Amino acid sequence: MKRIGRHYGWAGRLLRVDLDTMTCSISPIDAYREFIGGRGMSDAIVFEESDPRTGPLEPDSVVAIGAGPLVGTLAPAASRTNISAKNIATGGIATSSVGGHFGMEMKFAGFDQIVVRGRAPHPVYLALRDGEAQLKDARALWGRNTWDTEDAIRRELGDERVRVASIGPAGENLCVQACVIVDRGRAAGWGAGAILGAKKLKAIAVRGSLPILLADPQGFWKYNQTLLQLIARSRASGMLRRNGTHGSYGVGGVDGRTPQGVRNQQDEYWPADKGQNLREQVYREKWEIGRTACTSCPTSCTHMYHHPGNRFGSLTLEGLHTNTVRALGSNLDITDADAVMKGQALINQLGLNIDAVGSSMAWAFEAWERGLLTKADTDGLELNWGNADAMVELLQRIATRRGIGDLLADGVLVAARKFGKGSEEFAMHAKGQGLNEQSVRSHKGWALGIFTSTRGAGHLNGASLAERIGMDPKKAKALFGNEAVVRPEAYEGKGAVTAWFEGLKSVVDSVGLCYYVTFWIDLELIGLEHISVLMEKVTGEKADADALARTGRRIQNIEKGFNTLHAGFTRKDDIPPPRFFESPITGGAFAGSKLDPEGYSRMLDDYYTAHGWDRSTGWQTADCLDELELPLVKERLAAAGRLA
């Protein structure tokens, strides 16, 4: 085992895996500690080591997988593993955070970061244990789904406590929607599954007994109890504990006021009778056998279901989250609870990203509705809205690139461009990344957060829940300087609050916490001040809330710089598809709501201003990058002529 210096919180090791030469090398992580860990550290490495001329599926592309310094320390929900890479759908950055227990075990195996490049001569998997790394033959695993792969690796390593991150057939077949599956039911990657597939890296297995040292053990233990009490008292945490994300924010959710994407987001109103079968309460009463949590999470927002048998057989699985029920339910007009559960199992087994594959399927269903796709294109599969069996079949065709699945596996925007016939008009995407969303028309700041997200679509960066969770206006004003940030239909103040949440999320992903125990869902929960105390007690290093916020902005600016440099995005790429400006929500609490172009444009101006970016291009300025001390980002953007 390679000896490294003493670290508190961090395991201390960065592992580099070169699959061209089939070698592993270990170095200290100290050079990247200014970016904390997890996402920040991964982003810095991927930015530094990626050539804009290199495509994500080429051997020279770089994937970084990291777990932050709080992961594995017992801090609440300090469970997250981040994957950063060049985004196969957008050409910009892909970052994705995943829960489960992989990150904790990776730390106990002795590693904070794994950086992979090259392409193996045959399928391999990476096994990490107690500071050692080994590449192992995975030819026998190629073609197997993620659940079988996890089981097979545990058997081969003779240890049922090994944690596995693996790709399924979707990754092997280079589907744009492919992701990495951790602990059977948790997904990461925004296309990184295909990148690992191109590299012939089937899985990473981690197990270890190297302790994580704490700078102030007793202080940490005591402070952690304080944080657990905060979470126990939080109404928002209680709602998640009872109802999961599905029941709290999803189809038929407890407030009944959350507009959901319907029929490829043509609408965001699904009448109550449609969603009746897909309510969380229905699944809970019929099939829930328990709840599951990621490492040291007191909230346990995930359900464990067992279905004894239906037309798809029996199933035991973790699920469902709100995005799944929308993508496989309302956005395809499907009301069949059995099929949605089967679809959830399939996306995990096949290694598919629900948002990306959901948008591809919804595009295909709409093309069918318009008569553009016919049985001749689909080998007889009828893609009528509500056809649940077609959805189940289509998922398998996409992951294996069979028939129409081959076109759809290129991602919604590329598929639409290849197919033509005006279908690009209804390809729902952000920067090329498939979109599976809710409340885009009604909740203006939420929409801004989705479409300015550096990874393309997705509401887990700047999209503010302040509009949706009954946040106290006075507290919101004290924090964000504007009470309007809690009003869904207002455009005022939303740009600054989006930029603020982007910074918070960058820090949260870098230390390794889950967004669901933070300010994002409740102002009483963990904020930057709490993270500052946690970090000091765990790592011994002092960084106050302002310093952390600045680090969050630095991380955000690395990603923004990557996008401008690699994908050439400008202001127009931060604007939603026309559908959200043109067709209003047809019913429910937000009937008539749609985005207003001028209002959205004002929000975007405010957002760029808050970041110190140029309003007309959306690009970063030299002043902004100087202030944040990011000379490499500035230098590369200037050389490319993309600095405002």
Add this chain to the structure above:
Amino acid sequence: MGAFTETIIADARGCTTCMACELACGFRWSKKMDPSQSTIRVHRNDATGLVDIQVLEGCDSCSGVEIPYCVVVCAPQVLSLGRKRSKKNPGAL
């Protein structure tokens, strides 16, 4: 009397497998995050979804501490400090 000893009682049905108990127990022994030192073991069977919790030999129910470390961090409250009949003297009353 002396027929009962304090022990950790686990109701695995409500366990979320968050592993906090293992981390807390390892911390109790080592003051580090070191679940390899833990005397409680949690495992979920992926095929059935069911959880098994084992209290291992060496657990002293955090003797001298008011509430055992694993019980303190157990959010779903499936762990508790209880009494069981001592194996050493099972017939005594």
